[in-house]
Amino acid sequence: MNRRDFVLSGSALLGLAWASPTVLAQSLAPRPDKIVPFELSESEWRERLSEARFDILREEGTERAHSSPLNDEKRAGEYRCAGCDLALFTSDMKYDSGTGWPSFFEVIDGHVGTKTDFKLFLPRTEYHCKRCDGHQGHVFDDGPEPTGKRWCNNGLALKFVPS
Numbered sequence: 001m002n003r004r005d006f007v008l009s010g011s012a013l014l015g016l017a018w019a020s021p022t023v024l025a026q027s028l029a030p031r032p033d034k035i036v037p038f039e040l041s042e043s044e045w046r047e048r049l050s051e052a053r054f055d056i057l058r059e060e061g062t063e064r065a066h067s068s069p070l071n072d073e074k075r076a077g078e079y080r081c082a083g084c085d086l087a088l089f090t091s092d093m094k095y096d097s098g099t100g101w102p103s104f105f106e107v108i109d110g111h112v113g114t115k116t117d118f119k120l121f122l123p124r125t126e127y128h129c130k131r132c133d134g135h136q137g138h139v140f141d142d143g144p145e146p147t148g149k150r151w152c153n154n155g156l157a158l159k160f161v162p163s
Contacts, residue, residue, distance in 0.1 A: 022023070053157070056157050062137075076163040079094070081131065085131035099152060105144050112151075114126065124138050
């Protein structure tokens with residue numbers, strides 16, 4: 001290392017030492033919009049969830065149409081993942097699709113992931129909770145404006161938290 005490189009690196013270290021601890025803490029703190037994965041073993045999920053919720057969230061099952069009380073929920077609030085409590089939808093995003101499942105025209109940005117599902121031989125877009133990877137339902141292109149999407153959700157995969 002030559003003298004110039006030594007002086008420059010020393011200046012950089014001094015700058016870091018003088019930096020406010022608050023500034024350093026803020027730059028190293030986790031971002032609030034960053035979703036930290038929530039992972040459990042299969043036995044831990046079985047302890048945490050009812051058999052029906054386990055089937056839907058962990059094994060990508062589907063509940064019977066018109067079986068969820070959330071289909072008729074009209075109060076203001078949030079619809080959260082029943083597996084990890086991450087908010088996926090707000091009541092402002094919900095609409096009556098007539099399908100028998102809670103349906104939404106939009107999701108909370110960054111809170112769901114999608115993948116292609118071939119279980120019925122034709123490709124469909126499945127979506128899941130971004131935090132715990134719990135299966136929620138499928139998204140279709142027959143929803144209302146402004147998005148034209150129908151996020152068709154299993155009621156048992158959600159829990160409703162009123163405002």
